[in-house]
Amino acid sequence: MDALSGGQVLPGGVLEVRTHNRKGRSLYTTRLVKGGETVLDEAPLLLLVAPETAQSTCIACLRAVRPQECIECSVCRQACFCSATCQQTAQGTPWLHSQPLCSAYARLAMFGLPPEQQSQLRFLLHALALRHAGTAEAGELGAGPQPLGKTPIGRHNQEKGQRRFAALSCLVGEATEAERAVAARLAPLLVEALRDLQGVGGSLPIPWDVEELARLLRKEQLNSYGVLAAPYQYQHHHHHHHHGGTAAPGPGCSGEGGNGQTAPKSSCGAGCSGGGSGGEAGDGERRLRGSALYAQASLINHECLPNVARFDDFDSDLPDRTHVTFRALHDLPPGTELAQSYVPLHWDLAERQAQCREVYGFACTCPRCQTESRWSDDDDDDEGEESEWETDSGGGNMEADGEDRGAPAAGGGEAAAMPGDGGVEIEMQEAQAGRPTSQQAGKQPALQRTKGEEARGPFGVEAFGEL
Numbered sequence: 001m002d003a004l005s006g007g008q009v010l011p012g013g014v015l016e017v018r019t020h021n022r023k024g025r026s027l028y029t030t031r032l033v034k035g036g037e038t039v040l041d042e043a044p045l046l047l048l049v050a051p052e053t054a055q056s057t058c059i060a061c062l063r064a065v066r067p068q069e070c071i072e073c074s075v076c077r078q079a080c081f082c083s084a085t086c087q088q089t090a091q092g093t094p095w096l097h098s099q100p101l102c103s104a105y106a107r108l109a110m111f112g113l114p115p116e117q118q119s120q121l122r123f124l125l126h127a128l129a130l131r132h133a134g135t136a137e138a139g140e141l142g143a144g145p146q147p148l149g150k151t152p153i154g155r156h157n158q159e160k161g162q163r164r165f166a167a168l169s170c171l172v173g174e175a176t177e178a179e180r181a182v183a184a185r186l187a188p189l190l191v192e193a194l195r196d197l198q199g200v201g202g203s204l205p206i207p208w209d210v211e212e213l214a215r216l217l218r219k220e221q222l223n224s225y226g227v228l229a230a231p232y233q234y235q236h237h238h239h240h241h242h243h244g245g246t247a248a249p250g251p252g253c254s255g256e257g258g259n260g261q262t263a264p265k266s267s268c269g270a271g272c273s274g275g276g277s278g279g280e281a282g283d284g285e286r287r288l289r290g291s292a293l294y295a296q297a298s299l300i301n302h303e304c305l306p307n308v309a310r311f312d313d314f315d316s317d318l319p320d321r322t323h324v325t326f327r328a329l330h331d332l333p334p335g336t337e338l339a340q341s342y343v344p345l346h347w348d349l350a351e352r353q354a355q356c357r358e359v360y361g362f363a364c365t366c367p368r369c370q371t372e373s374r375w376s377d378d379d380d381d382d383e384g385e386e387s388e389w390e391t392d393s394g395g396g397n398m399e400a401d402g403e404d405r406g407a408p409a410a411g412g413g414e415a416a417a418m419p420g421d422g423g424v425e426i427e428m429q430e431a432q433a434g435r436p437t438s439q440q441a442g443k444q445p446a447l448q449r450t451k452g453e454e455a456r457g458p459f460g461v462e463a464f465g466e467l
């Protein structure tokens with residue numbers, strides 16, 4: 001095991017955080033875990049509704065609701081609630097659907113942006129609201145209950161916002177040129193969306209530094225989990241009005257592969273062009289109702305043969321329905337590194353490699369990839385047989401291969417920043433493919449990280465307590 005020992009133990013005592021010399025932080029079992037056992041159960045830091053399903057997804061809890069049963073926000077008409085309780089919660093929570101966010105949503109809708117940009121802007125707005133909640137006074141973006149300016153934000157929400165923003169800041173991810181470009185384009189729109197609020201409270205923290213926006217976008221890309229839509233959400237979507245730009249369903253990507261695997265969000269953002277490789281529904285439409293960010297779950301690294309699976313339960317009536325849980329797929333001895341797959345399990349080697357590199361910024365060197373890359377070598381020797389590495393693109397350029405398949409492009413530059421893996425065949429492919437793609441990095445799904453840039457202590461967060 002090439003990890004330092006003696007890490008920070010997570011609540012529950014089953015897992016600890018340690019630093020892996022190549023992958024960054026990682027979660028390890030502290031004791032024997034039996035197959036099927038829950039190893040992680042955690043509330044989200046932030047839930048975001050996909051603009052395409054905004055009429056049928058509760059903005060407070062991400063529950064899917066048939067449009068006719070939703071309570072639409074009568075002010076912005078861009079958000080809905082599954083119940084009066086969620087409506088109250090959302091309107092009274094600075095980072096959910098407080099008055100300032102509601103008004104920003106209304107403005108955003110007038111821009112007629114494609115869904116990807118709308119999602120990115122919404123994410124930034126929510127992150128901004130979280131950040132500001134910690135210091136907000138009545139009437140400011142972070143402020144809570146309506147009417148605007150009348151009710152000071154509760155101390156409870158202030159502290160909660162502060163903790164959550166701190167946890168968000170601790171997620172892995174540093175801006176690449178791709179995110180900087182996106183952030184530079186989005187920043188003026190963000191200012192415009194918040195225009196009505198300028199002067200309210202007098203201290204709106206905008207415009208944000210483009211670098212900070214870019215970093216947040218990258219963190220979101222590397223760490224967010226896609227939440228699949230209920231099937232009827234997209235049927236209805238076709239028959240309902242679209243807000244600017246959403247009429248053309250983006251070539252999309254997909255959720256987590258048809259296998260319900262535990263991959264981080266694999267939907268596509270602006271960068272996803274071309275028909276999606278996995279996860280896409282075949283009609284090219286995104287099948288996600290939204291996405292979620294978690295402090296602890298975002299510490300699970302990728303392997304192409306996972307040992308844990310993710311479960312969510314957003315549509316239940318349980319009080320904990322927004323929690324994510326991970327369960328062991330088989331017995332895990334003490335000291336086992338948790339591994340989830342960020343990509344659909346049925347993808348072939350080249351597809352998996354491309355996704356890991358282009359979306360998450362690392363070259364996967366897991367045992368499955370090593371084994372399969374040896375198969376490919378064997379194939380090379382077989383006359384007339386197409387090798388795995390050479391599929392479609394001739395010459396084994398995996399990145400080109402990935403683009404052909406419409407794999408999302410993002411932050412390709414980061415791969416180069418990952419330390420060498422030493423001695424794995426895959427590296428040769430890496431060397432050929434080291435350019436960032438020309439596609440803009442949109443918000444893609446996903447989890448991933450670069451190293452140790454975070455400011456707050458060895459594992460970022462001081463404590464993984466209640467957020």
Ligand SMILES: C[S@@+](CC[C@H](N)C(=O)[O-])C[C@H]1O[C@@H](n2cnc3c(N)ncnc32)[C@H](O)[C@@H]1O
Binds near residue numbers: 023449
């Ligand atoms: C969701 S984060 C996982 C936790 C991360 N290691 C951290 O320190 O926060 C995803 C990032 O972890 C790293 N990572 C995950 N799986 C990896 C792997 N198999 N090999 C190398 N790096 C990996 C990559 O930097 C990736 O962008």
